[in-house]
Amino acid sequence: MTSHDEPVIAVRGLRKTYQVPEREGGLRAATGSLFRRRTREVIAVAGIDLTVASGEIVGFLGPNGAGKTTTLKVLSGLLHPTSGEVRVMGYVPWERPSAFLRRMTLIMGQRNQLSWDIPVIDSFELNRAIFQVPRDEYRTRLSELVELLDLGDLIRKPIRNLSLGERMKCEFAGSLLHRPEVLFLDEPTIGLDVTMQRRIRGFIERYNERTGATTLLTSHYMADVEALCRRVIVIHHGRLLYDGDLSGLVSRFSPYKTIVLDLEPAEDSIEGLVHELVGNERWIVSVGQERVTLRVPRSETTGVTTRLLTALSVIDLVVEEPAIDEVIDLVFATTAESGELAEASTDDPS
Amino acid sequence: MRAVLRDVGLLWLSFRLGALDALQYRADFFVQLVQSSVGLVTALAGVAVVFGQTDRLAGWSQDELFALIGVFTLVGGLIGMVIRPSMERLMEGVRLGTLDFALTKPADAQVLVSIQRVDVWRTVDVVLGAGLLLIAISRLGQHIGPAQAIAFGLVLVAGVVIIYSFLLILATLAFWLVRLENILVIFGSMYEAGRWPVGIYPPWLRATLTFIVPVAFAITIPVESLVGRLEPTTLVGTLLLAAGFLVGSRLIWKLGLRHYTGASA
Numbered sequence: 001m002t003s004h005d006e007p008v009i010a011v012r013g014l015r016k017t018y019q020v021p022e023r024e025g026g027l028r029a030a031t032g033s034l035f036r037r038r039t040r041e042v043i044a045v046a047g048i049d050l051t052v053a054s055g056e057i058v059g060f061l062g063p064n065g066a067g068k069t070t071t072l073k074v075l076s077g078l079l080h081p082t083s084g085e086v087r088v089m090g091y092v093p094w095e096r097p098s099a100f101l102r103r104m105t106l107i108m109g110q111r112n113q114l115s116w117d118i119p120v121i122d123s124f125e126l127n128r129a130i131f132q133v134p135r136d137e138y139r140t141r142l143s144e145l146v147e148l149l150d151l152g153d154l155i156r157k158p159i160r161n162l163s164l165g166e167r168m169k170c171e172f173a174g175s176l177l178h179r180p181e182v183l184f185l186d187e188p189t190i191g192l193d194v195t196m197q198r199r200i201r202g203f204i205e206r207y208n209e210r211t212g213a214t215t216l217l218t219s220h221y222m223a224d225v226e227a228l229c230r231r232v233i234v235i236h237h238g239r240l241l242y243d244g245d246l247s248g249l250v251s252r253f254s255p256y257k258t259i260v261l262d263l264e265p266a267e268d269s270i271e272g273l274v275h276e277l278v279g280n281e282r283w284i285v286s287v288g289q290e291r292v293t294l295r296v297p298r299s300e301t302t303g304v305t306t307r308l309l310t311a312l313s314v315i316d317l318v319v320e321e322p323a324i325d326e327v328i329d330l331v332f333a334t335t336a337e338s339g340e341l342a343e344a345s346t347d348d349p350s
Numbered sequence: 351m352r353a354v355l356r357d358v359g360l361l362w363l364s365f366r367l368g369a370l371d372a373l374q375y376r377a378d379f380f381v382q383l384v385q386s387s388v389g390l391v392t393a394l395a396g397v398a399v400v401f402g403q404t405d406r407l408a409g410w411s412q413d414e415l416f417a418l419i420g421v422f423t424l425v426g427g428l429i430g431m432v433i434r435p436s437m438e439r440l441m442e443g444v445r446l447g448t449l450d451f452a453l454t455k456p457a458d459a460q461v462l463v464s465i466q467r468v469d470v471w472r473t474v475d476v477v478l479g480a481g482l483l484l485i486a487i488s489r490l491g492q493h494i495g496p497a498q499a500i501a502f503g504l505v506l507v508a509g510v511v512i513i514y515s516f517l518l519i520l521a522t523l524a525f526w527l528v529r530l531e532n533i534l535v536i537f538g539s540m541y542e543a544g545r546w547p548v549g550i551y552p553p554w555l556r557a558t559l560t561f562i563v564p565v566a567f568a569i570t571i572p573v574e575s576l577v578g579r580l581e582p583t584t585l586v587g588t589l590l591l592a593a594g595f596l597v598g599s600r601l602i603w604k605l606g607l608r609h610y611t612g613a614s615a
Binding site for chain 2: 073076096098101102104106108111112113117118119122126130131132
């Protein structure tokens with residue numbers, strides 16, 4: 001067992017580059033590349049450091065091609081990194097020692113490991129044999145997973161007769177029969193309807209509570225991350241942009257808050273007055289007779305709110321943090337343009 | 351030793367799962383039965399036609415050729431039952447990225463991919479081949495002593511090992527070339543040539559069937575050892591070659607895995 005103060009996952013200076021064949025479009029170029037292949041180096045992960053403590057659920061965020069899956073594959077032993085040091089439960093993942101593989105699992109939302117044509121329970125039996133789970137333990141765990149995932153009779157049917165969501169639930173059960181201590185989940189809810197996403201999410205949470213398994217998850221759905229992960233790691237262009245709690249991400253990358261005021265209907269136009277009170281044209285989103293919407297820097301929020309409250313007859317006032325999706329969009333848009341944030345945050349891995 | 355027992359256990363389980371899958375489609379059994387029987391009868395008829403004209407074919411008697419067809423069908427059944435379907439799935443796994451799952455399991459990945467799919471109905475070939483072989487042996491009776499029987503067993507296992515390693519090497523090429531399903535089809539047609547002793551073919555084809563696509567080692571050479579026509583040096587050479595193939599394919603497999611990066615980066 002890993003002791004509590006020692007991180008379960010420790011990554012230092014992880015880099016992974018791919019050699020990608022490159023050719024121009026068209027038949028001539030295609031024929032040419034039969035004999036002479038030109039390759040280009042693509043940097044998937046450009047040096048990241050991170051540690052994850054036992055029992056944490058960490059969300060891995062980033063747009064497509066950010067390097068999330070590559071990192072997950074290195075951590076689960078599928079890829080050799082180009083350079084860097086990685087330890088998972090003290091093991092070097094890509095040496096794939098049996099003791100390591102026995103204690104972790106990788107679940108990919110886009111791919112199935114269970115056999116298409118045979119009943120789910122028989123595929124489970126194969127996993128039982130491969131992981132050498134003793135029969136009585138297997139039975140206990142299976143009934144536990146069947147209950148937690150609400151599988152019921154599904155496990156007697158072949159995978160091909162199941163819906164996408166049911167299939168995913170079975171994937172989860174099959175991948176957890178050996179009770180892994182580390183879970184790598186790559187887009188586990190992709191393509192599922194909202195209800196099923198919520199179920200899977202609830203399951204991950206309960207599994208973590210019950211077993212204390214350390215979980216690293218990537219997802220495109222912010223709802224997954226908001227519900228499950230207190231801590232998030234944002235990567236973009238293979239670099240670590242942010243590592244910390246979810247609320248910190250918002251205050252860090254979105255320096256604005258939204259203020260919405262509902263007013264008593266006024267006789268005259270209040271536009272001029274509002275402009276005067278706010279003091280900056282650019283902070284004003286819209287001014288109507290009964291509603292004013294502003295986007296104000298965090299530090300100015302209190303001042304602006306006070307001035308407006310004293311000068312106008314306000315019925316209702318709401319100060320909001322922007323939605324997390326918007327923040328993420330903002331982060332990626334900003335870094336795509338300038339790359340400044342990336343530089344700034346590598347100096348300060350909070 | 352424990353590892354070997356475990357792998358045998360996994361093979362048996364894989365066979366059972368294959369059986370479960372296959373039993374859903376019972377019609378396939380009858381199709382396979384008809385197909386195998388027709389194949390066998392055609393092969394035997396071919397031999398009968400030849401021996402209507404002569405009583406020796408490149409030094410082989412009719413019963414010896416029956417034994418050869420028995421081994422051809424038996425080994426073909428083994429290849430078609432486990433090796434070829436598993437290798438097809440391996441190549442598919444490289445292309446689609448599902449090989450990832452085999453690599454995250456605490457068992458030897460080579461063993462897992464080599465037994466991952468079993469086409470149970472091909473046992474029909476194994477049974478028919480073994481039956482024909484037994485009949486041929488009983489007719490050859492007095493010519494076969496215990497030494498020949500042991501040599502036959504050894505060389506047959508060595509031959510199957512050579513074919514397995516050869517197909518694993520072919521399938522492992524998918525790590526570099528990604529799409530090459532046809533390569534197994536080409537092997538399939540080369541294997542068909544094994545229903546005759548390689549000695550009857552012109553030298554270039556004989557060399558091809560021995561050294562490039564090593565079909566001769568799995569069919570002609572075992573039967574030669576059965577009828578006591580095999581030189582001891584060839585026997586030792588075959589065993590050494592099998593060991594070499596096994597080690598070589600293992601190395602290439604390891605190299606391929608190192609190269610494998612999954613379908614999506």
